[in-house]
Amino acid sequence: MSSAELDHLSTLLSKARIPEEIFGSLTGTRAEMLDAARKTFRQLAKVAHPDVYQGTADFERAGILFKQLTKLWEQAQLRIEQGIYGKAGIKETFIPFMIRTGTRHYSIEHLLTHGDLCTLYTGCFTQAGRQIRGLLKIPMKPGDNDLMANEARILNHLRASEGYEKLRHFVPQLVDSFSYLEQESGVVRNINVFKHIDGLYSLKEVREAYPEGIDPKDMAWIWRRVLIALNFAHSNHVIHGAVLPIHIMIHPEQHGLVLIDWSYAVLRPVETGERISAISSAYRDWYPAEVFAHEEPTPGLDIAMAARCMLDLLGGDPHKRTLSAALPWQLQSYFKGCTLPNPRQRPQDAYSLLQDFDTLIERLWGPKKFHVFTMPKR
Known part of the structure; x- marks a missing residue:
């Protein structure tokens, strides 16, 4: 694909407010409309797919455009399912x-x-x-x-x-x-x-509320609980497969945590041959390469994805695996080890990783203390 094609798609997406402006007028049954929109999506996805631009200057731009395109495709599917595609003046309504x-x-x-x-x-x-x-x-x-x-x-x-x-x-x-x-x-x-549990916030919401990143001591209690949740899953032969900011929910006041959306999980992959069969398209670039290679999922997959969430929470770059130089180098080293590209080189034991982390933070900050964390009221 050429940069000119990517430039053209970038112009289209920058002007699109609703999916109709990308997928055009659709007629027929819902199935026929979906099929027509899908064909358009696939054509445009070939232009924007970041894999096409590996190693080029357009790689990051393609990734951003692919996300925008995917979001509009998801909105188009939803509007078709609800029967409101092509009716831009109709707002989404909910009837109990x-x-x-x-x-x-x-x-x-x-x-x-x-x-x-x-x-x-x-x-x-x-x-x-x-x-x-x-x-x-x-x-x-x-x-x-x-x-x-x-x-x-x-x-x-x-x-x-x-x-x-x-x-x-x-x-x-x-x-x-x-x-x-x-x-x-x-x-x-x-x-x-x-x-239903009241008072939960996703890590995506936390990051939006704290654009510069949260205090490392707040990250510490969240990370500890993520590792406890992962150790429970891994000890029972389950790989979550989608540990993302939208799937980690916290209760700020109670320091509670719930790991949600087990739709993508696999059970006993060594014995069953199960693989991660679907991804969250909006977070495509958060997934390690072994997911797309359909390799055997390991505990290190969950650990790497969870560690990226912590880098993001701290205001770092989850894709480049970096933190601000102002943060303790020990944290940088610890999370870099969790996110190594080679899955065989990553830690595979969440409980051992938790013990290592407890030792690290005690050296940094002394004995653990309850650290008050707040979120803006919704």
């Missing part, structure tokens, strides 16, 4: 609805957010005579039902694992998982329901 299963009635009250693959809703249901708040995760495309089923499989496996009662707060509490037939569309979607 009910989902009835053989055992429960779910009252869906609010649309919380759109993720890469799913839409999250808050609602409530009755259990043992009590009304309980829940979080419903519904795939935007039926083609992603397998990822929802995989998440339920992994969380059920962890729930049956040794140490779950002590460490269950580090993973989402799966309440229910079922297939649901939408009467209007005839589409079947796999839905996962989780216990």
